[in-house]
Amino acid sequence: MRIPCPYCGSRDAAEFSYFGDATLRRPEAGNDAAADTTAMFDYVYLRDNPAGPHRDLWYHGSGCRSWLVVTRDTSSHEILGVVYAAKESQP
Amino acid sequence: MRYSIYSLLSKALSGHRTWRPMWRDAAPRASYDVVIIGGGGHGLATAHYLASRYGVSNVAVLEKGWIGGGNVGRNTTIIRSNYLLPGNIPLYELSMQLWEGLEQDINFNAMVSQRGVLNLYHSDAQRDAYARRGNAMRLHGVDAELLDREGVRRLYPFLNFESARFPIQGGLLQARGGTVRHDAVAWGYARSASDRGVDIVQNCEVTGISIADGRVAGVETTRGRIAARKVAIAVAGSSSRVAAMAGLRLPIESHVLQAMVSEGLKPVIPGVITFGAGHFYISQSDKGGLVFGGDIDGYNSYAQRGNLPTVEDVCEGGMALMPMIGRARILRSWGGLVDMSMDGSPIIDRTPTEGLYLNAGWCYGGFKATPGSGLVFAHLIARDEPHAAATKFRLDRFTRGHLIDEKGQGAQPNLH
16 A cells, blocks of 8 residues: 655555544533533544545654545545645644 | 265265255345344354354344355464453353364364463563463463463474563463364354254345334345344444444444465474564464464555555564574465454444344454354343343443453554
8 A cells, every 4th residue: 555645755555654533523622511421432432434435644654744634445445635634624 | 964984985985076065055034033244253153052052043144245255264263261351351261161162062173273372471571461461360260371481492492582672581371272273163153053043144235224113123135125123233344334224333443454374384383372572473274374463454444455564564573583484485365354442342232222232343353252252142132131251341331431451452542
């Protein structure tokens, strides 16, 4: 598997570290403790775990040290798109 | 299909053209008491114990592909019950005891070989941790023996004791552990269940789960609708997909775990050895191939194949431990889908949908648990209450904070 890093170009996946589902967002605390607990449980433990396109977080530790959001088909390992995680998280 | 010296002789005389299939390749009927989704080791074992111990034989096992094509034929065949936590030990020890009587129970030669499983330690801290685990095992009636360096050397003189970085200081031996021929486990359970009236339906993919008034009503499949009073999910790597059909989101990620086998060699490794300073485990099959594996690849995958960096990493672990295998050539490598639960332990429980049961989250340790998992899951389905050996594997333990955190090796901590 090779990942097309936007800064370094196509690199072997061994240069990257995987950090799981990129769609998860840490929930903001509200006023309802029970709802907060449920939201935090969802965030920490539950996953969509799709067979097909999945948005991964990868860290290019042996390259430019960018955090990347990689859209990858989990059924075939085909890379469908790569963007910087920093750009992704901007509103 | 039964085997004996006479059947072997008579079939030999007829040119081996008259062997019959071992179990009925059933077509699905319109309704069953219990439908088990997934014809792997755990699903077939569940069907066997439902029929043989709980008197429930109006059962169908639905398999998307063919029997023996999934993880039951992709693992490294190791059995052991060397666990630490009180929630885990009873189940794995129950499983070990069932392995010991399996061949008599299903009247099938599964080549259960209790050749010993040795976990090596390489530091004082690791020795203390292994001593603790061995003590926990013995308190639960499981055999465990802590070997020092010379004890290990007597067993396996070919290991790299002089490694400067990871010197072998000793090991924790479970002599009752060993290996089992995994295909025979699938075939034996399938034959036993089929003989007791269970329908084993291959090439039948479940595409939906019918729910009426909060209660399961049956399943939609590629071979039509099947009504069922109870539906049991035992689909390993596909657990999230099947549970989603019932509106469930699971604390599971699907990953790929690779295994490798070398060319056939003369007998050289008599037992199962695991490296304590990396992730590498090895045994030698009765055909002579060295069967070994290590870490999961580490990213979500449903592809049933992995990538070469992990193969290289596993082989490096093997070379650090036993440099003599460096000249053996790898014959094949393959991957299987593992359902990594968030605490590294399985889930065997009812679901919020009445009549729907879940057996999932085995991570990369499902094969050794096959008989125990089948028995406790059959108990749960038949009696609607957990078996005494499996009271902790609850689906809601993550909300309650009662994790079964054997080694901190779920999907995400990256500690594999």
